Amino acid sequence: MTEISVTVNGETITANVLPRTHLVDFLREELGLTGAHLGCEHGVCGACTVRLDGEIVRGCLVLAVQADGGNVETIEGMSDSGEIADLQQAFIDRNALQCGFCTPGMLIAAQDLLRHGGVPSREEIREHLSGNYCRCTGYHAIVDAVETTAEQREAAR
Amino acid sequence: MSLSPVDLPNSYIGRAMPRPNLARLTQGRGEYVSDLSLPRMLHVVFLRSPYAHAEIVSIDSSEAAKMQGVARIVSGRELAEICSPWIGVLGHLKGLKSAPQHALAVDRACWQGEPVVAILARTRAEAEDAAERIYVDYRELAPVVDAFAAAALGAVPIHADLGDNIAFERKLDAGDVDAAAAASDHVIAQRFVFGRHTGVTLEARSIVADWNRAEQRLTVHVGSQAPHMMQNIIAKHLAIEEQQVRVLTHDVGGSFGIKVHVYAEDMAVAALAKLVGRPVKFFADRLESFVSDIHARDHVVDGRIGVTNEGRITFFEIDDITGIGPYSVYPRTSAVEANQVVNLVGGNYAVPNYRARTRVVFQNKTPMSQYRAVGHPIACSVTEGLVDLAARAIGMDVVELRRRNLYADDAYPCTAASGITFEGLSHHASLDKLLAMMDVPKLREDQAQARARGIHRGIGFASFIEITNPGPAFYGVGGARISSQDGASVKLDATGSVTVQSSITEQGQGSAAIIAQVTATAIGVPIERVRVILGDTDNTPYGGGTWASRGAGIGGEAAFQAGRALRCNLLTVAAAILQSTHEKLDIRQGVVVDAADGRERLELSELARIAYFRPDTLPRDMQTELMATRHYVPRDYAFAFTNGIQASYLEVDVETGFIRLLNHWVVEDCGQPINPLLVDEQVRGGVVQGLGAALFEQCRYDDQGQMINANMADYLVPMAGEMPDIHVGHVITPTAESAIGAKGAGEAGTAGAAACVANAVIGIAGVAGSALTPATPAITPLPYPINRATSALVSTTAFAFTGPNPRISNAASATGSKAASPLRGRFCTR
Numbered sequence: 001m002t003e004i005s006v007t008v009n010g011e012t013i014t015a016n017v018l019p020r021t022h023l024v025d026f027l028r029e030e031l032g033l034t035g036a037h038l039g040c041e042h043g044v045c046g047a048c049t050v051r052l053d054g055e056i057v058r059g060c061l062v063l064a065v066q067a068d069g070g071n072v073e074t075i076e077g078m079s080d081s082g083e084i085a086d087l088q089q090a091f092i093d094r095n096a097l098q099c100g101f102c103t104p105g106m107l108i109a110a111q112d113l114l115r116h117g118g119v120p121s122r123e124e125i126r127e128h129l130s131g132n133y134c135r136c137t138g139y140h141a142i143v144d145a146v147e148t149t150a151e152q153r154e155a156a157r
Numbered sequence: 158m159s160l161s162p163v164d165l166p167n168s169y170i171g172r173a174m175p176r177p178n179l180a181r182l183t184q185g186r187g188e189y190v191s192d193l194s195l196p197r198m199l200h201v202v203f204l205r206s207p208y209a210h211a212e213i214v215s216i217d218s219s220e221a222a223k224m225q226g227v228a229r230i231v232s233g234r235e236l237a238e239i240c241s242p243w244i245g246v247l248g249h250l251k252g253l254k255s256a257p258q259h260a261l262a263v264d265r266a267c268w269q270g271e272p273v274v275a276i277l278a279r280t281r282a283e284a285e286d287a288a289e290r291i292y293v294d295y296r297e298l299a300p301v302v303d304a305f306a307a308a309a310l311g312a313v314p315i316h317a318d319l320g321d322n323i324a325f326e327r328k329l330d331a332g333d334v335d336a337a338a339a340a341s342d343h344v345i346a347q348r349f350v351f352g353r354h355t356g357v358t359l360e361a362r363s364i365v366a367d368w369n370r371a372e373q374r375l376t377v378h379v380g381s382q383a384p385h386m387m388q389n390i391i392a393k394h395l396a397i398e399e400q401q402v403r404v405l406t407h408d409v410g411g412s413f414g415i416k417v418h419v420y421a422e423d424m425a426v427a428a429l430a431k432l433v434g435r436p437v438k439f440f441a442d443r444l445e446s447f448v449s450d451i452h453a454r455d456h457v458v459d460g461r462i463g464v465t466n467e468g469r470i471t472f473f474e475i476d477d478i479t480g481i482g483p484y485s486v487y488p489r490t491s492a493v494e495a496n497q498v499v500n501l502v503g504g505n506y507a508v509p510n511y512r513a514r515t516r517v518v519f520q521n522k523t524p525m526s527q528y529r530a531v532g533h534p535i536a537c538s539v540t541e542g543l544v545d546l547a548a549r550a551i552g553m554d555v556v557e558l559r560r561r562n563l564y565a566d567d568a569y570p571c572t573a574a575s576g577i578t579f580e581g582l583s584h585h586a587s588l589d590k591l592l593a594m595m596d597v598p599k600l601r602e603d604q605a606q607a608r609a610r611g612i613h614r615g616i617g618f619a620s621f622i623e624i625t626n627p628g629p630a631f632y633g634v635g636g637a638r639i640s641s642q643d644g645a646s647v648k649l650d651a652t653g654s655v656t657v658q659s660s661i662t663e664q665g666q667g668s669a670a671i672i673a674q675v676t677a678t679a680i681g682v683p684i685e686r687v688r689v690i691l692g693d694t695d696n697t698p699y700g701g702g703t704w705a706s707r708g709a710g711i712g713g714e715a716a717f718q719a720g721r722a723l724r725c726n727l728l729t730v731a732a733a734i735l736q737s738t739h740e741k742l743d744i745r746q747g748v749v750v751d752a753a754d755g756r757e758r759l760e761l762s763e764l765a766r767i768a769y770f771r772p773d774t775l776p777r778d779m780q781t782e783l784m785a786t787r788h789y790v791p792r793d794y795a796f797a798f799t800n801g802i803q804a805s806y807l808e809v810d811v812e813t814g815f816i817r818l819l820n821h822w823v824v825e826d827c828g829q830p831i832n833p834l835l836v837d838e839q840v841r842g843g844v845v846q847g848l849g850a851a852l853f854e855q856c857r858y859d860d861q862g863q864m865i866n867a868n869m870a871d872y873l874v875p876m877a878g879e880m881p882d883i884h885v886g887h888v889i890t891p892t893a894e895s896a897i898g899a900k901g902a903g904e905a906g907t908a909g910a911a912a913c914v915a916n917a918v919i920g921i922a923g924v925a926g927s928a929l930t931p932a933t934p935a936i937t938p939l940p941y942p943i944n945r946a947t948s949a950l951v952s953t954t955a956f957a958f959t960g961p962n963p964r965i966s967n968a969a970s971a972t973g974s975k976a977a978s979p980l981r982g983r984f985c986t987r
Contacts, residue, residue, distance in 0.1 A: 035185020038361075039443070042870065044868075075184065075185035095838050097182055097183065098842065100182030100665065104183075125877075132876075133874055138838075138842045139880050140882055
């Protein structure tokens, strides 16, 4: 066991973890943050996407010990803070999710694009989300929701 | 009822509106079975057969049993003592046979990935550690891999008791195909090869079972589409009463038919929970999903079409073969896809002459069964591919040939050559709408301009029919205890809100939304006041669940009828309170009003208060019934067929063979849409699954029956960057069978997407000035092998490539064995 200290959604957590524990397993099993999902566990599907020190990472490719001293943000924290409330509402309005399993990762990846400002083209949105697999929607509605949010944020700027 | 549902005041039927259950999913507050953790819970890991076919000589788990966290290690023989085996057959699929299948392999493993040993430990990681220290001595047996080889005379049967590897064979001969062929100006034959692919639900299969010894009751949390079916089957094979089993589905992370079957792991987990008396959890990892989730398709179809120079299609003929793995899947079997291929081919065209054969064969690969749009993409690709080839043969525009042969919109009701019956379809109206959406002249102009710049763009069409709202003809008549009826209970709560319990389930389609919409409409309450309960056998009426595009059409109708019944009861009470009559009152937006002028008379909350707390103020002979239950099953037609048409616009890089999808259009007719927003997204999602089959997805096997791309890096799925925008339009032909008039919409997108992509590719060859003039248009294999696939198109020696991609060699061998087919020749022009 290795002791780590991580800030998760603004709270400082000290925990003992096995060195082989992945960040996403630590979040889900130790902290009960089940919003990050396990889709493939080999870095392809994006369902476990979280933010580590401001950058999006795949929770299945990062070890919990690698997050020691870091700042982790999950869908739960980003929901509580209201950071992506508009994006979440756009997803709801546009039915940009069906089963919802990809949605937390998709939202975090989309927010990563939107944080850069401006209104990306549909191609740019598709490209940015190409690491996040959605089996239900066919992506069109997701692109619409992200585009709408970008336009709204740009208009409010 | 004089008013149609959409005409009623305050109707939510037909209204595009957001689903009520989405906010929590966007906030990471979903409750998927994979999230579930119970006190004292054990995790199970399955040690799986590394061989496609092997005898299990011995299992040594002594070292593993001593490892940290390990609670129990169970072999197939031990588990068979408390969980009986099953055989996946249906009585109405005459001659269908299969062998007994166990939860864990007993003595012999029949596919690579079949579970052999169960390891129960405190954590999944500890169970995996222990699995590495279990030593199974296998004696390898010769695997049967290729479907043709499996079916060949003298092939060694996988199950000796069955005599051969033919699980099921069906022949159909309608009209006079030989005479029709003789009367044709052209008879065109083409082989179509469809790869094996799978569902890749983003949440892999997950189940938690908990046997409570004190209550003698098993609670099963499972991401399933059919909880009552699971309840029945788990009870049956554990030899307990159905009442001793409660099944809850929770949120389900994608299903698409993958989660409608009974898996060996499901039965093993239920049995293990009973064995150890503790909750047991199985959450498949992605690698084992690829070799244990059911696979689908894997058909080779030799097709033939006849056509006259005037553009009359004279006949269709198919000879289909499909490999289903070593067992027919329980309880829905693995013969339904092939059966539906036979039913569906040519079914959109008024062509009375049709001959078909299908053979369903055992092989040592992962079991195959029903996945979204069962049989439809095969039938559609074959039918529409043949129609395009026929158009080319007579030099007629592909749209024009369709116009001349599709069933007329006033031809209904009618029966197709295969015997399927149509209540009412709209092929021509759909085609017209599609063409209007596409602006074909502009596309043709763009295509010509691109061609002048050396860019090859193609347009392809695919008309389709779709099976929805299945009645008992699907499974019930075959002896499977799978309900074809669904039920709903609707209750007015004490505050005037409404709770609906429905037997359909939610996997993201929007079941909860449509149940809320029809119920709110039926009663006359604001939708915000309706709460929906699904997916719990203890708390919902008995029913089938959500699959085969039946949720809205059957479950929705049951909820509508229950809502109408409750409304009637409410008006009876209101009439007594208001000293009025039932007929003079109506319920609108949660208020009892005068029907004539809409004047508000009584809030439903007040009605509920009186009924529940002051019944003493009501007439002595009035017992209020503020809960109503209704069930529904369609009876006039075996299925509610729907129809539609799709088109694809794409670009082929003739240097690399890479295909870029530029645009996609769909017009579908699902009857009365309850929520058009949800219908559109069902269609779009379905299209992309069909495009995956056309371009990316294939479970690749070597000749030893090893799946060689069983991970998400090597098994390609469609991602956002590769997919086009998808334009969806509707024609509405409601079914007259039900009050709400809804048919299904879940299969439409998948049914036709691959076919129109293939037709767009071969359509390029028809563009004036095209360099692409192949002797053999390569409609298949699907998926097109990326980067070199459409080299088949530009080459005059189709499939003659070197390279590592086994998709190519598969196709070559399929072509090579064509001589054995009863259908001969291609472009046999008379």
